[in-house]
Amino acid sequence: MRLDVVTIFPEYLEPLNVSLVGKARARGQLDVRVHDLRAWAHDKHNTVDDTPYGGGPGMVMKPEPWGEALDSVIESGEGQPVIVVPTPSGRPFTQELAVELSEKPWLVFTPARYEGIDRRVIEEYGDRLDVREVSIGDYVLAGGEAPVLVMVEAIARLLPGVLGNAESHRDDSFAPGAMADLLEGPVYTKPPEWRGRGIPDVLLSGHHGKIARWRRDEAFRRTVRNRPDLIERADPAAFDKKDREMLSILGWGPGPDGRFGRVAPDVEE
Numbered sequence: 001m002r003l004d005v006v007t008i009f010p011e012y013l014e015p016l017n018v019s020l021v022g023k024a025r026a027r028g029q030l031d032v033r034v035h036d037l038r039a040w041a042h043d044k045h046n047t048v049d050d051t052p053y054g055g056g057p058g059m060v061m062k063p064e065p066w067g068e069a070l071d072s073v074i075e076s077g078e079g080q081p082v083i084v085v086p087t088p089s090g091r092p093f094t095q096e097l098a099v100e101l102s103e104k105p106w107l108v109f110t111p112a113r114y115e116g117i118d119r120r121v122i123e124e125y126g127d128r129l130d131v132r133e134v135s136i137g138d139y140v141l142a143g144g145e146a147p148v149l150v151m152v153e154a155i156a157r158l159l160p161g162v163l164g165n166a167e168s169h170r171d172d173s174f175a176p177g178a179m180a181d182l183l184e185g186p187v188y189t190k191p192p193e194w195r196g197r198g199i200p201d202v203l204l205s206g207h208h209g210k211i212a213r214w215r216r217d218e219a220f221r222r223t224v225r226n227r228p229d230l231i232e233r234a235d236p237a238a239f240d241k242k243d244r245e246m247l248s249i250l251g252w253g254p255g256p257d258g259r260f261g262r263v264a265p266d267v268e269e
């Protein structure tokens with residue numbers, strides 16, 4: 001997979017040389033190219049921003065450097081990239097979107113600063129390419145570089161051969177499949193006792209069925225506590241008899257439309 005990042009702070013992307021993404025680069029699984037937007041700003045001060053039309057605080061990133069930068073990056077490769085525009089006003093970045101983007105051969109990220117990029121740039125490339133405006137959460141950061149690091153890490157770990165154990169992301173929170181729409185429960189490793197705290201007996205039982213059930217029950221406990229919205233919007237067809245029993249213990253039951261909601265307050269969680 002090829003990844004291009006156009007930014008006014010190339011050094012902010014240094015963490016892409018470290019750990020999982022750095023190793024994937026070193027192995028040639030990821031071709032990451034970071035570009036300095038100011039290379040396409042031609043005045044004495046390499047200006048990339050200007051005052052907003054209509055007034056108001058802050059500055060807006062000028063269209064010309066972005067246009068030249070994106071033309072140059074796009075022309076340097078084969079085929080068409082997906083352009084990922086980090087912005088708090090974009091669609092939420094989810095595990096589902098990470099999976100979708102991990103299947104694309106080429107992504108170009110455009111992290112902005114100031115009040116964002118002149119709208120015409122998004123329109124210009126949106127007319128001929130797949131452009132995704134994406135938010136990593138309901139808060140506003142000073143720039144899009146940290147969101148790019150977040151997205152690249154989430155995407156890169158899904159690429160074949162990047163994680164040491166290909167099964168590792170199967171049970172992740174939000175992973176499509178067995179634990180669909182549930183958060184992952186607690187995990188433990190050796191030693192079996194630490195500061196007087198043991199580990200749940202079932203994990204030592206060697207009984208795969210019981211361990212799987214325990215993990216799913218713990219996932220329900222955690223999801224009910226931290227992200228009840230995930231249970232509320234889950235398709236009830238995804239819940240088997242044991243799931244329903246667990247939800248009932250936790251004070252949750254089906255409503256008139258079959259979807260689950262809290263029916264008893266403060267039952268064991």
Ligand SMILES: C[S@@+](CC[C@H](N)C(=O)[O-])C[C@H]1O[C@@H](n2cnc3c(N)ncnc32)[C@H](O)[C@@H]1O
Nearest residue numbers: 086087088112116135136137140141143144147
């Ligand atoms: C200060 S923010 C611009 C905020 C803009 N006034 C707004 O409210 O949409 C500057 C840049 O940081 C990045 N950014 C900030 N928060 C983000 C978030 N939650 N998700 C993705 N990108 C974000 C985007 O690249 C954005 O253009």
